[in-house]
Amino acid sequence: MIRITDEIELDESEIEETFIRSSGPGGQNVNKVSSAVQLRFDARRSRALPDAVAVRLMRLAGSKLTQDGVIVITAQRHRDQARNRADAVERLAELIRAAIPPPIPRRATKPTKASKERRLDGKAKRSGVKAMRGGVKFD
Template sequence: MIRINDRLSLDEREIEESFIRASGPGGQNVNKVSTAVQLRFNVRASPSLPESVRARLERLAGNRLTNDGVLVITAQRHRSQDRNRQDALAGLVELIRQAAVPPVPRRKTRPTLASRLRRLEAKTHRAGIKKTRTRRPEPE
């Protein structure tokens, strides 16, 4: 079990890992060894996630989420496969931790009297500037 927070943990069997060749510089080693990790986690089919966390995770994932609801995280920063695995797993855990925290509801506030007066004063000032730009026809 992968522990996310006090109330949430993931079963390791829900995560699929595949190893691919990393792109970018690195000499011959890059061409020979599959060190990059592609981690796949099916968000929609996961029994470990509550519905609210699942919905927030889908929003947070952005274009890392496929049409089928599979979250794909690719890690290729490090030279070793094991470090990339840890990096990808840490990215998944961090994303789920963010989704597990419900957003703080917005409280409506009214603008203060001073801020309303400042706004009106700025509008009047701006209108005065624009008024000086108008051309009056010259008398003949």
């Protein structure tokens, strides 16, 4: 079990890991060892996440989300597989933690009197500048 918060724990069977060759440093090992990790997590079908959190998670994932609702995280910062795996799992956990709090609803506000006056003063000044651009009239 991967602990996200006190209420949310992911079962490791929900996460699919594939080990691929990393493009980063590694010397002669880089062409022989599959040290990078590609982690896949199906956010749509996860039983551990409440529906509202899953929806926010998919919105937050952005380009990491496939059309099937699977989040793909590739970790290749480190030279060894174990550290890359831990990094990928931690990045997924951070993404889920960011999706947990519901968005704060926007409260409608009215502009202040001073801001209205500043806006109208700016418009009047701009109007005067444009009015001066007209052609010259001779009497």
